Amino acid sequence: MGQYQRGRRGGRQDQQPDPKPFAFVRLSNGVDRQHPKGHDRYHDRHITGRIHGTIEALSPIHIGSGIVDLGRDVELIKTAVRTNGNVIIPGSSLKGAIRSVVEAISASCVSKTVRRVRDTFPRNFRYFTECRRRRRERLCIACRMFGAMGFQGNVAIQDASYIDGQIVTKYIPALHRPRRYRTDNRNVPMRKFYMHGEVASGETPIEACEVGSKFRFVVQIDNLTLAEWGLLFTALGHHHDHPFKLKIGGAKPICFGSIDFQVDRVHVDQQTRDQYLNWDVESKSEKTDTQLEEWKRQCITQATNSLIQTDLLMELAKILKYPYDRNCPSGLY
Numbered sequence: 001m002g003q004y005q006r007g008r009r010g011g012r013q014d015q016q017p018d019p020k021p022f023a024f025v026r027l028s029n030g031v032d033r034q035h036p037k038g039h040d041r042y043h044d045r046h047i048t049g050r051i052h053g054t055i056e057a058l059s060p061i062h063i064g065s066g067i068v069d070l071g072r073d074v075e076l077i078k079t080a081v082r083t084n085g086n087v088i089i090p091g092s093s094l095k096g097a098i099r100s101v102v103e104a105i106s107a108s109c110v111s112k113t114v115r116r117v118r119d120t121f122p123r124n125f126r127y128f129t130e131c132r133r134r135r136r137e138r139l140c141i142a143c144r145m146f147g148a149m150g151f152q153g154n155v156a157i158q159d160a161s162y163i164d165g166q167i168v169t170k171y172i173p174a175l176h177r178p179r180r181y182r183t184d185n186r187n188v189p190m191r192k193f194y195m196h197g198e199v200a201s202g203e204t205p206i207e208a209c210e211v212g213s214k215f216r217f218v219v220q221i222d223n224l225t226l227a228e229w230g231l232l233f234t235a236l237g238h239h240h241d242h243p244f245k246l247k248i249g250g251a252k253p254i255c256f257g258s259i260d261f262q263v264d265r266v267h268v269d270q271q272t273r274d275q276y277l278n279w280d281v282e283s284k285s286e287k288t289d290t291q292l293e294e295w296k297r298q299c300i301t302q303a304t305n306s307l308i309q310t311d312l313l314m315e316l317a318k319i320l321k322y323p324y325d326r327n328c329p330s331g332l333y
């Protein structure tokens with residue numbers, strides 16, 4: 001394969017290394033911890049509801065089942081995760097991707113670290129000692145929204161069901177998992193994000209959802225403030241000044257997994273709507289497109305004024321910029 005440059009099987013050694021497919025975001029200025037709101041009742045100035053939307057694959061998506069199976073031509077293939085025979089994007093994968101953005105742009109802890117570097121983070125940022133062990137007493141914003149040990153979280157994301165597209169076999173270069181953590185000039189680790197780009201090809205077969213594949217997603221939200229809804233919309237890439245696209249699943253280094261979240265409708269529970277929203281829709285709990293856009297903007301503005309650290313959002317939006325203007329590395333990097 002022409003694009004396969006530096007793989008295990010005798011790639012060319014004389015070329016410049018490909019650009020790295022990832023970059024880093026600094027830690028926030030601090031971590032703000034508060035008592036989370038429970039699920040048992042409606043709370044003042046908090047809104048309960050659901051976001052219904054569509055996910056579209058902007059590059060092929062591979063979320064591995066962990067099973068290697070015989071493909072059509074009797075070759076071993078890494079298969080995609082399924083439920084009842086249908087390809088899905090697991091809610092846990094979506095939650096992980098969205099949570100990592102929320103963590104990066106707000107005063108949150110670092111939940112996803114390997115044991116080896118866990119203790120290199122400043123104490124305040126440590127999930128295991130500062131959020132996890134405190135149970136429900138004091139949690140950072142990401143732990144309040146997405147959960148921590150002993151607290152379920154106020155945002156629940158269902159498995160996204162496959163509604164349209166093609167399941168295909170893609171051939172990718174051999175990947176290795178980069179293990180190094182970059183630190184800033186004070187020797188503090190940073191958060192890593194993969195960029196979008198032109199997909200590279202190689203010789204390893206994997207099962208993937210082709211570009212243009214669509215999935216239906218539902219996010220259930222219990223008791224979030226307008227600003228917290230705004231933080232969530234921002235994490236879906238919908239900030240009006242700093243938009244971006246997320247990445248999901250495997251083979252991210254070779255630019256798989258770029259996705260677009262389209263918010264189709266928002267449903268707000270009657271109890272919270274009557275008290276805290278001045279929607280002018282006659283007894284309807286769903287908004288028209290214009291109303292939805294306007295409401296999202298209000299939420300996002302509140303988030304920007306209170307929860308979001310804008311310089312970090314700008315750094316992240318630059319890394320996750322889409323459309324992209326780069327190629328992904330075609331071999332090991």
Ligand SMILES: [Zn+2]
Binds near residue numbers: 110131140141142
């Ligand atoms: Zn936390």
